[in-house]
Amino acid sequence: MENPYLDVDKKVLSEIYTSSEPLDNLTILCDVYGSRFAGTPGDKDSVEWMVKKLKEYGIENAHYENYQMPGWIRGPAKLEIISPLERQLECISLPFGIGGEVEGKLVDLGDGNVDIYEKRRDEINENIVMVSSRNPIGLNRHLHRREKYIRSVLAGAKGWIFVNQYPAYGPQTGGVSPIIPAISISYEDGCFLSRLIEREKIVKVRITTTDKNIDITSFNVVCDIPGTSDSKEYVLAGSHYDGHDISQGALDPASGAVTIIEMARVLNMVKDKIKRRIRLVCFGAEEVGLLGSYNYVEQHSSEMEDLRFMLNLDSAARSGKKGIILHDHPELETFMDRIAKEMKADIPYFQRVSPYSDHWPFFLKGVPCGSGGDPEEIRTSTGRGYGHTKFDTVDKVELSHLREAAANYARFLIRVANTDEWPARRKTQQEINEFVKKQGYDETVALETRVKNYVRTWEKIPPETKAWLERKSDW
Ligand SMILES: [Zn+2]
Numbered sequence: 001m002e003n004p005y006l007d008v009d010k011k012v013l014s015e016i017y018t019s020s021e022p023l024d025n026l027t028i029l030c031d032v033y034g035s036r037f038a039g040t041p042g043d044k045d046s047v048e049w050m051v052k053k054l055k056e057y058g059i060e061n062a063h064y065e066n067y068q069m070p071g072w073i074r075g076p077a078k079l080e081i082i083s084p085l086e087r088q089l090e091c092i093s094l095p096f097g098i099g100g101e102v103e104g105k106l107v108d109l110g111d112g113n114v115d116i117y118e119k120r121r122d123e124i125n126e127n128i129v130m131v132s133s134r135n136p137i138g139l140n141r142h143l144h145r146r147e148k149y150i151r152s153v154l155a156g157a158k159g160w161i162f163v164n165q166y167p168a169y170g171p172q173t174g175g176v177s178p179i180i181p182a183i184s185i186s187y188e189d190g191c192f193l194s195r196l197i198e199r200e201k202i203v204k205v206r207i208t209t210t211d212k213n214i215d216i217t218s219f220n221v222v223c224d225i226p227g228t229s230d231s232k233e234y235v236l237a238g239s240h241y242d243g244h245d246i247s248q249g250a251l252d253p254a255s256g257a258v259t260i261i262e263m264a265r266v267l268n269m270v271k272d273k274i275k276r277r278i279r280l281v282c283f284g285a286e287e288v289g290l291l292g293s294y295n296y297v298e299q300h301s302s303e304m305e306d307l308r309f310m311l312n313l314d315s316a317a318r319s320g321k322k323g324i325i326l327h328d329h330p331e332l333e334t335f336m337d338r339i340a341k342e343m344k345a346d347i348p349y350f351q352r353v354s355p356y357s358d359h360w361p362f363f364l365k366g367v368p369c370g371s372g373g374d375p376e377e378i379r380t381s382t383g384r385g386y387g388h389t390k391f392d393t394v395d396k397v398e399l400s401h402l403r404e405a406a407a408n409y410a411r412f413l414i415r416v417a418n419t420d421e422w423p424a425r426r427k428t429q430q431e432i433n434e435f436v437k438k439q440g441y442d443e444t445v446a447l448e449t450r451v452k453n454y455v456r457t458w459e460k461i462p463p464e465t466k467a468w469l470e471r472k473s474d475w
Contacts, residue, residue: 001341005414008273009343012410015266022258022402025053029241029258030248030394037245038285039071039216046241047219050261050282054223057265062223067295069218069285070471072096072175074245075210077183079161081196083204089189092246093209094162095175095288097182098464102159103206104128108197109152111136114143117151125156128205130193133172134165141440142356149176150451159183159207163190169389173244175288177448178464179455181209213464218242218284220296225267227276227417234277234303235417237263237311237409238293240286240358247392249287255317255397255405256372257282262406263413276308276417283358286314293358297365304362309416309424310369312359313409315387317401320374322408323348327359327369328435331423339415347408350375355439364432368424372405 003009029036033046047064054062077093080086082103104127109116112131117124129152135143145162152160160182164172171184185193197203221241227234239256243249264280283292297304311324326332326349336349350373359369386392416422427435436442452469455461461469 003342003344005273005342005411008270008414009411011270012266013407015269016262016403016407016410020399021265022262022406023397023399025258025261026250026254026397026402027394029254030250035243035245035247035249036241038069038218038242038288038291039073040245043218043242043284047221047284050221050241050257053261054221054264057268059223059225059264059268062221064219064221065296065299066217066219067291067299068215069291069295070096070468071214071216072288073212073214075099075212077210078208079183079185080206081203082206084200084202089185090171091183091185092171092173093211094173094182094184095245096178096213097160097176097209097211098178098180098462099210099212100181100462101206101208102128102181104158104204106130106161106193106197106203106205108194112143112148112151113139114151117155121155124152126158128159128161128207129157130161130163130190132163132165132190142354144444145174146176147444147447149182150447153179154451154454161185161207163187164389166385169386169391172388173246174388178213178462178468179451181207183207183209213467218292220284220292221282223264223280225264225271225274225278225280227274227278228272229275231276232306233308234279234306235308235311235413236279236281237313237413238281238283238358239313239316240284240292241282242284242287242292243392244287244388246390247388248394250392250394251317251396252315252387252392253286255402256313256315259313259316259402259405259409262402263410266406266410267413270414274414274417278413278417286358290358290360294361297361301365304365304367307362307367308422310359310362310367311409311413312357312369312371313405314357314371316372316405316409317397318374318377319401320377321346321348322372322405323350323374324370324412325349325373326351327353327363327371328427329368329370329424331425332368335419335423339412343411345408345411347412348375353435353439355441366426366428366432368426372409
């Protein structure tokens with residue numbers, strides 16, 4: 001098949017494969033600015049650095065945009081077994097939990113399937129729940145950590161322990177809501193506590209957390225490769241740049257953010273060959289509820305209609321093929337087949353919708369979207385592994401994966417921006433509602449309303465919980 005973009009492709013590929021910019025940039029983002037967790041000093045500093053870098057690459061309109069959001073500051077946490085033996089276990093608190101000291105009987109809920117909280121309500125009430133990060137077997141949707149937390153609160157739990165399902169990676173982090181103290185422990189300590197309960201029946205523990213929920217400002221880094229035509233239509237690719245505060249967030253998400261920056265660098269070199277504008281965004285605050293992308297969509301709501309396609313490249317340099325997960329767009333398959341042949345590239349695609357990254361706020365507005373991914377990985381993946389632990393470090397990311405990601409996705413974007421017949425269909429509100437329902441997402445929103453109503457009946461409500469009650473949905 002003839003390739004109408006052969007010269008452009010040669011320029012883009014030779015630039016990518018004769019430079020190490022993305023790995024150099026990733027090293028700076030992680031080693032100099034740390035986690036870039038929303039509200040930390042490294043958040044703002046890394047954003048300023050990314051803008052400076054993009055300007056050095058010649059992208060004049062690079063800038064950042066602000067938004068206010070609920071933030072969270074980690075304090076030291078303690079988990080003590082108080083009977084039948086005395087011992088202290090290593091733990092970390094979970095983002096958006098509240099500071100406090102709670103004591104009670106430990107209730108082991110295993111994987112914490114949906115109906116177990118009501119079933120064991122008598123045991124859970126006024127006590128401390130322990131639940132694994134693992135998805136319950138047989139449940140055909142992803143049971144989010146927050147849902148397990150909220151269901152525990154509704155059953156009367158006053159403290160919450162999240163157990164990493166992956167051995168040898170320590171505690172796993174992830175956000176909850178400011179209602180009760182919540183901590184995370186390693187797989188091994190979780191197994192130890194399970195054995196202790198099995199043997200001794202009654203195990204009492206004390207959790208002490210010192211975290212603070214405060215309002216903060218975070219950011220989105222935005223730049224454009226202008227198109228040569230005067231079409232209003234444009235294409236957008238993005239990845240979040242914020243990691244969890246306990247981690248360098250190197251693979252998730254910095255590998256995605258530096259892929260966006262690398263694409264900005266090389267696309268800018270062929271900008272006279274790009275018809276429609278390509279917008280590139282590094283979103284903040286994804287790990288704490290997709291707040292960067294929700295704010296972006298709100299601040300740019302009038303531009304959603306002209307957006308041809310949103311490509312989300314969260315954790316773009318994962319091992320495996322650099323393909324595209326289309327979020328239910330079978331009408332794009334002929335286009336994908338054609339460009340893969342034309343590019344002579346391995347860029348497989350498949351169809352799936354998931355709500356857990358920055359494409360979701362765009363999806364909810366009907367924008368056609370997709371995410372970087374490998375169809376094969378869905379079959380062979382062993383799960384999150386070191387993700388969301390302190391072991392997501394620079395050494396996990398390989399230049400070859402960064403290069404292939406930038407190469408495939410930059411060439412994909414050129415073709416989406418240039419084709420005159422773009423076949424993607426915007427979803428109707430009804431289709432979107434159906435998807436939301438299928439994901440069990442409407443259930444989780446209803447669950448949040450339930451827990452808010454329940455907490456309002458408390459005699460004493462901590463001030464941080466009060467502030468959360470007044471906020472709109474966390475989901
Ligand atoms: Zn991510």
